[in-house]
Amino acid sequence: MADRLIYLPLGGAGEIGMNAYVYGYGPAGRERLILVDLGVTFGDMDGSPGIDLIMPNLTWLEENRDRLEAIFITHGHEDHVGALGLLWDRLKVPVYCRKFTGALARLKMEENGRPLDSLRIVEPRPAVVEAGPFRVQFLPVSHSIPESAALIIDSPAGRVIHSGDFKLDGTPVVGEAFDPILWHEIAREGRGVKVLTCDSTNVFSTHPGRSEALLANPLLDFVMGRKQLVVATTFASNVARVKTLAEAGVAAGRQICLLGRAMRKMIGAAVETGVLTSFPNTIAPEEAAKLPRGEVMLIVTGSQGERRAASAQLARGRYLGLELKEGDSFLFSSRTIPGNERPVIRIMNWLSEKGVDVFDADSGTYHVSGHANRPDLEAIHDLLKPQILIPMHGEHMHLREHMKLGRAKGIASMVAVNGDMIDLTGERPKLVDQIDTGRTYLDGTVLIGSMDGVVRDRIRMALNGHAVVSIIIDEDDRPLPDAWVECMGLPAKGRSRADLAAQIEAELAEFLDRADPRTVADDGKMDEAIRRITRQVSMEEVGKKPEVTVVISRLAE
């Protein structure tokens, strides 16, 4: 059987988050595999209440673990590396990444007690990692975190460029500038680029992307224009932004104080790995609290409205001895990720209640995106001239739009979502299989499947309430007349203005009194009847059918 080159996204295709992309080369069904990225996404109350983290379902990859050569991590964002520590044990192969990413990956591995020697730090191109039939190089790209990389994945079937998350930035403040000559060179090597697997996040942004360096002056003007305390928030991993903010603060005559664990962790990792060669001196919160308000700038975590981050804490009350006051300024140097609007707006209103002036990045003055916009994507298509374009890192509408963009240039392209196995060997991509995917949840300390029913039950209890019915069947197999009903998350009283639990108990007592011995003897029938009565009484009384748990205790042996 002829060898083939395959692509199989397990996460990140048809969604923005939990990236995990498999490539394979070899005879069908026996391809040697590599995995690119292993990220998380975050749950929400709507779809996954109580869930701490959401990860790709690796079942297929575990079943084919003997075929897996290595994991490559493009960069250190949570949606690319966040699941590494939790899931590495299921794969147990070497992990390759660049130095800064490695510093973050190391923390993930340590937290979960994974062997650190499986982490291999790689220099960028021309260094090559051999992984089965693949030869992989890390190609530096600009993004909103240091040392992002695209991957040059060479296989006997040709060259794949896996873009990772990227933008075209000639002046990225921290890290390597976009180098079109280098990209041109890569496009011309050997047989050129067979496949471009490409970030689609900003395909709907029609203006060319803007450089990180453009923010220095507006941010300086902003801080200069403030008289009282200035607070700025951004993603801690956006080291370039944190640096620009800090330098603006210093240039405006202020002392800088970093707040939030992630902020200190990221800047620490950046200094330690040599990514950040200069950063202004910072002061501790206790010191900041003692200085006049006009001489301090806080740079804090929590730009997405996270409940426990520094932004939320400061907005609600005192935090580490610091308190915001009338006339202070709070800058969101960040974009609100769709879905996080409510928590961010909540913080803005808390700040408003304190009399703090809030500035957001909606105008674009105080924020630039880390992803390539539509014209930048077109520029990369033109530069790399791939035979095939596979859009990734996007919801379905982003992937489809990106596909159309590629096709309009005559590039073969298709939408591949999580679970779609695509054969890239021929001139056009071809769907050859569909793998069951789904998601893995971290719930407390346990990994569960998204289809296990645990979360479904939580959502049902949240929407409908939960009624618990306890019944005792005596030694003579007769039910005791008193059913005991406890309601949780249900109105205490309904239409008849009497206690809902008592109403259900009364109706159940009647049923138990009349119940056929054959029904009583059968747990299944009892459960069904009790459930039905409970839901019916509740529906009549309060207009809701609760979830019902029936506990039947039989005193006979």
Added chain:
Amino acid sequence: MADRLIYLPLGGAGEIGMNAYVYGYGPAGRERLILVDLGVTFGDMDGSPGIDLIMPNLTWLEENRDRLEAIFITHGHEDHVGALGLLWDRLKVPVYCRKFTGALARLKMEENGRPLDSLRIVEPRPAVVEAGPFRVQFLPVSHSIPESAALIIDSPAGRVIHSGDFKLDGTPVVGEAFDPILWHEIAREGRGVKVLTCDSTNVFSTHPGRSEALLANPLLDFVMGRKQLVVATTFASNVARVKTLAEAGVAAGRQICLLGRAMRKMIGAAVETGVLTSFPNTIAPEEAAKLPRGEVMLIVTGSQGERRAASAQLARGRYLGLELKEGDSFLFSSRTIPGNERPVIRIMNWLSEKGVDVFDADSGTYHVSGHANRPDLEAIHDLLKPQILIPMHGEHMHLREHMKLGRAKGIASMVAVNGDMIDLTGERPKLVDQIDTGRTYLDGTVLIGSMDGVVRDRIRMALNGHAVVSIIIDEDDRPLPDAWVECMGLPAKGRSRADLAAQIEAELAEFLDRADPRTVADDGKMDEAIRRITRQVSMEEVGKKPEVTVVISRLAE
């Protein structure tokens, strides 16, 4: 004691939604009262799972019902009239509104079996409603629903203009155009305007508002440019928009089909009340399904991603015999209300999966807002020259920004949020009392208070799961050794890879075996001990402390 003029928002101030504003005039504590608007807001999974509607808490008004003269409804949007049917019974006073609003209010009253003769239809100014010490006129304003009105509320302490929701639109397509001369006249009558209570929704929009009429040409161009089926969604109550969309469809040679109950209800009410004098002929869905795709335009409900509305149904599958296909176009002629991003994006992705091209109103080409923007608010301040400005209809940050805008012009202003009683008699507004407010929930068919704990329990079950423990104490006051544990919304297995419920049962069996008779005799102590053990085992096993319900059955009398 001197008479005073008071203002007390019970909803809508410090939030966008569930508007309810009280005005009073008379001796302190004995003011005669009127209520302006009685709206709802919608719940979400984050804060109010399972709740159907959220309304103001009217406790204070009920306690002072003998002082309440009347209710005035400014317009027919749900956040202004939605709670009328549900809560009227608590107030039982006449309800005044204009004709179109009345047609919608009537439906609310009917649904809840309220007496229709309490509804009084009022002509606009110069008609006057006398309500205790108040003389109230309805002043037509433009908004995104027909026959919106500001209220001119004259009291012995002076004139209040309660703006309602409004924009300045000289060409509103349906309904009365903004008439600056009329407003000028109102400002000059008598002693002028003492208080302007004013819509703050768009205070952060810095460009002048745009007229509804501006959309006709872009919408026509849009429809003309499509070859296959065209679907457009907007709020059904935006009758002018529905008309503009339908006329664009007809001009482009298409037949119009309205989908969604609200769409037909609103257009029906608009025709019936004479608000809409011309509207293109429409066809039934069955007819539309038979026509060539290029000859049909659907105008549908569900612009906010509502799960059961026509947009969602069409995006997911067939609906009334209609099915979207590759190459069809779907236009959101609407803004996504903050918080609704996720459901709207979900629909866009479903449409993308069907190959439908989606167009949103982000660019402003296909949508204009129904609220006055910042320059329009300034124009109204200048026109009315109020002594006092009270910002309303906004979250805290909107109210504060609006206050600053007023103060910058030398107008006395303050932020008043729900529950703040403001004395408007003097030159400056003064906080004189704070009323406990909160919210009333419609849960199924029952009204409950937001602080009743019902929703809190639901959220806790959703986040932590629910463990139910059933214990039997025998006739001799000894616990039976077998505790019965049922877990809902908890992982089946944890750290020790054994069944979680069985692990808890084992630990409880040990406790029951050793339990002191005095503990066993005491329900409270038993409950506490069992709860503690259950949470502890669960924490060790799965890293979560569930909600626990303990049912203790005592066989002794």
